[in-house]
Amino acid sequence: MTSTPQVRPDIPTAGAADNSNSGELKGAMTTFDIVFTVLAFNAPLAVFAGYLTVIIGYANGLGAPLTLLAAGLVVLVFAVGFTAMSRHLPNPGAFYAYITAGLGRPMGLGAAFLALICYVFLYVSSLIYAANSISSLVQQVFKGPLIDWWIYNVILIAVVGVLGFFRITLSARILTVAMCLEVVIIVLYNAVVFAQGGSEGYTSAPLQLHYILGGSVGLAVLYCIGMFSGFEATAIFREEARNPEKTIPRATYIVIAVVAVLYSVTSFAIIIGIGPSSVVDATATDPVGSVLSSIDHYLGKTALDITQVLLCTSIFAAVLAMHNIIARYLFSMGRDRVFPRKLAAVHPTHGSPHIASFATSVIAVVFLIAVLVIGADGNALYAKLAGIALYALIVLLLLTSVSIPLYFRKHADHGIGAWKTTVAPLLSGVGFAVALVLATKNAAFLVGGSQTAANLLIAVFIAALLLGIGYALVLRKQRPDTYARIGRQEVA
Known part of the structure; x- marks a missing residue:
């Protein structure tokens, strides 16, 4: 008999009396459907153009790779x-479910509030x-009219909202196409730069220790961990995954490996392409422009125009992926009755969290x-x-690192080795703790240089955590049945 908490099938779900709601999300996402959805969240081409250059220009320069x-x-x-926890704890919700299982319902609900802030800000x-x-793009490439940016925002919210209404596999197909196109551009740029040897020839500088530890290594660590944002979202799609016990772990490892190799190699290519003697100044002066100029130099004007189009599709894919993730967070919390039960409604045809998706669009409009x-x-x-979201992400990663060994200690009959249940989580926890200290010291840079704004954002995160904890304690006293459901836990 396993001690793994299960969601009892007799737990009432939102709209149980309504035949339009089955209470279960539907989908048959494969490993690669999930991989491309999460990589789209990460927006590789946007990272290539706007974030790798920031690490090189503002953090530790040639040590970035x-x-x-x-x-x-x-x-x-x-x-x-x-x-290991995803196999043993079959509850969708990622940070929300895992922190609840390890650190208890109050901390889990506090983490859920923090995660929502993180994802909404992103x-x-x-x-x-x-x-x-x-x-x-409209003005510079297509020579179109000047239109206020917020009008494009309204259109984007509407389009993403419509896609969020349908079954997740439709979004997955769109994200797969967008991902393939943008990765092709990145790989093509890397191949041409390495083949030609760059503007100053090959260099071993990125492999030298004094470059790795030089500059602002704190900012480098902070941003580099941030480049992996979204990998944890693999667990959010558990209910819509085909064979989740295998699909979720595979997708998680593939996402991390692809991001690590792709971004490391690409940052090396940027250094060689622009030139090690000038790349730091160039990327610090104009992060996006320096890369676009390099693409123009190595791939030509046509490739540059295509890149600018794909940059827009890359960010659109990220918006769509984030919309789906937030909707599923709201769905999980609605199903737990922490938020209104309507959020847990499932569309009878598409198997999508259509009410939670609509609520996500409303949040964006507000x-x-x-x-x-x-x-x-x-x-x-x-x-x-x-930058604000990046700080919250590191807090959540640290809390999850602590919760994993605590969870397995509570359920000692798991049959999993100490490396997976204790050693690895605690080692990563040390890394995230260091990153959090560095993030706190560099918080002003994350929000544009204002220490006042930095202090405010830290206060907001603490308040969100405390609000969630306080709400959980109120639920424990006034609505114990709802309290028992926090984090998709077992109801006695």
């Missing part, structure tokens, strides 16, 4: 315990980034209105929102 590999190793070690950041990129009311600059705001 190996720093990315080191960050990938920390995340890979974390995945050892994460995937979602809104990507929406604004996409709107600005599309605006630039944020957009708030941005317009305060008159914020969209070009500056998206980077700050992404």
Whole structure:
């Protein structure tokens, strides 16, 4: 008899009395459906153009390639315990479910609130980034009219909302096509640069220790871990995956490996392509422009125009992936009755969380209105929102690293070795703890240089965590049946 908590089939789900809601999400996502969905969340072409250059220009310069590999190793070690828990704890919800199982329902609900803030900030950041990129594309490549960026935002929210209404496999197919196209451009650029030897020839500088530890290594570690954001979302699609016991772990490892190798090799190519003597200054002065100029130099004007189009599709794919992830978080919390039960409604035909998807679109509209009311600059705001989300992500990774060994200690009959249940999670936890300290020290940079804004964001995260914990304690006293469901846990 296993001690693994299970979701009892007799637990009432939202709309149980309504035949339009089955209570179970439907889908048959393969390993690669999930891989491409999560990689789309990561937006490789947007990372190539806008973030790898930031690591080179503002962090540790020529040490970026190996720093990315080191960050990938920390995340890979974390995945050892994460995937072991995904097999043993068949509850969708990722951070929400796992932290609840290890650290208890109050901390789990606090983490869920924090995760929602993290993903919503990433979602809104990507929406604004996409709107600005599309605006630039229309004007510069297609010589179209100047249209306010927020109009593109409204169109994006509508299109993504419609796709979120249908079965997840439709979104997965769209994301797969977008991912393949953008990866082709990145690999083509890398191949041509390495074949030609770059502007100054080959260099071994990125392999030298003083470069790796030089510059702002703290920012480098922080951003490099952030480049793996979204890998944990593999577990969110558990209910819609084909053979999830095998599909989820495979997808997790593939995502981490692809991101580590692709970004490390690409950052090396950028260094060689622009030239080791000038790449730091060039990327610091104009992160996106320096890469686009390099693409123009090595691949030509036509490839540059195609890249600018694919940059927009890359960010759109990220927006779609984030929309789906947030919708499933809301679905899980609605099903637990922590949020209104309507959020757990499942479309009778498409098997999608259509009400949660609609709620996600509403959240995006509310944020957009708030941005317009305060008159914020969209070009500056998206980077700050992404930085805020990055900080929250590291907190969640640290909490999950601690929760994994605690969970397996509670359920001692798991039959899994100490490496997966204890050693690997704690080792990765040390790495994330170091990253969190570095993130706190560099929080002002993440939000555009304002220490006041940095202090405010840290306060917001602490408040979100405490709000979730406080809400859980209220539920324990006033609605014990709901409290028992937190994190998709067993109801006695």
